[in-house]
Structure formats: C-alpha cells, structure tokens
Amino acid sequence: MDTFDLYRTMEKDNVLIAFKGSITSELLTSVLQIMETKMEDLDDAPKTRKKVFNVLVECLQNLYHHIEEFEVVGDAEEVTEKKSAIFSISRTEECYYIVTGNFVSKKNVDSLKNKIDYINKLDRAELKQYYKSILNNGEMSEKGGGGLGFIDIAKKSGEKLKYSIKELDTTYSFFTLTVKITQKK
C-alpha cells in the first residue's frame, strides 16, 4: 500500500491518531495530551471527553502492561517485532472508536477469549458487581494491574467489547480490540 492509499483509508475512517511501534510510558503521556487538546478543539461535550479519556487510558495501558509482561523467545529483531503494537482513535459525529492490536501467545488465546466473553455476558448491574468483587479480592500484579482493565472499559463505554483473534503461526496470534464510545450530547 502506498502512503497516499494509507492516507485515504485513514481519512475515510475518520482517524484522529494512529500509531504503530513500541508502547512506552512517554508515548502514552503524549497521546493522552494530544487527545485532550483535540477533543477540546472539536468542542465535544465534557461528558464525552471524560469517557473517551478514561477508556483510552485503560486501552493504552492494557497494551503497555501486556507488552511489558509478554515473553517473546527469539533474537532481538523477533522480540522488537512481537512487542510492537498498533492503535488508532477515530471519531464520527455519533461516536469514538478506539482500536488496539497486539501479538499474543497462542496458548493464552483461550483464557483471553473466556475473559472477554464472560464480561460481554454481563449486564450493567452485574458488571458493576463484578468490578467491585475484583477490586476487593486483593490480588494485584507487581505493577498494579489487577485484571480490572477490560471490565472498566466495558463498564465505562457501556458497549460490548468487540474483538478478533487472527492465528499467525504455531506460536502467535494477533489480538484486535475495538471499543465504541457513543458521544454524549
């Protein structure tokens, strides 16, 4: 695909920001800052801006923590490739879309699917209850992730989590998550 095709695709999809590469803390700080300014310039309702910002933080930090913990066996090039990720943020008059994509180990695909499918079965009240029980169960990873990310994204966006998993080879799959946030008036 040449650059102009890429440009036109992004234009057609109303992309505000797209990125492919390694996910660092500094990158996330910049992206969040850019998005705050953009949403202000676009004159989105404060309620929309808050929702999008909250969900964006969780989506991007999910990526960040996943990549940090993701164990890739191989040479430096292989590690850099598999620890790269992609994300984009698009905006139409009605809604925002946050899309993230990253490599996952094939052996972890089932538990990932189960986790999201379970969340997608819950209604709002059940999600709230589930969030509270995970919050209070005391378990937490070293860096402070506690498995609350997907639950929070589902709860705050008010939408089901859309995902797809593409099998690449015997070891890896590619996981894509699409989160929709309806604009508030």
Place this chain on the structure above:
Amino acid sequence: MEDLNLEGTAKTPTVDFKSNGELLIKGRSIPENSIEFYKPIIDWITDYGNSPQSDTSVNIQLEYFNTSSSKCILDVFKKLESLPDTSVKIKWYYEEDDEDMLEAGEDYEAIIDLPFEMVEVEEL
C-alpha cells in the same frame, strides 16, 4: 511528624497530607505503575497512625483515575480504616454529571467501613 507534599504531574495527583489531620489527594491518578506512586502515601498514613489527631479529614478530588490506581486508593482507605484513636471522615468529590466518578466513590463506600460524603462540584 512531617507533612507529605507531592506535586501533581500529567499522570499523578497532588498529595497534601498534613500532620494536623487534613489529607488531600487532588488531580489525576493514571500512572502505569501505581504501586510505586502510592507506597510513600500508605507509609505516611502508617506513621501518622502512631500519633493521630482525634479527627482526620480526607478529601479526594480526583478528575481521573485508572484501574491500576483504583486498587491503591482502596489500600489507602483500608489503611485509614485500620487507624485506632482517630475519627476518619472521607469527602469524595466529583464533577457534576460525572456519574462514573460518583459511582466509583459509592463502590468504595460500600467496601470501606468509614463515613463517606459525596460532594458534587462544578469543576475540580
């Protein structure tokens, strides 16, 4: 004991804990590594518990917090809940029509055995 003062950043809140019993957390709490950030805060409360004021008033004025911080904030409340010899009151601020923030405060209120007051403000 000494007060605890941490200046806010793009990802971490302003922390103003006074040994006179007035504790404030204000701003946004969205660091990737929240445990590291909250450790000195929890340590300070532990020390404060050795000779607390009769009243401790806690003001939480957060604009945003991530799920990684949410467990740490719970730990802060649990630490406060465990303090003997002081009456702890928590004021949880939220911007008007920020239902998510109000809901978050109510979640803590349901888990923690301390009096919470939900305070609606126009802007934090």
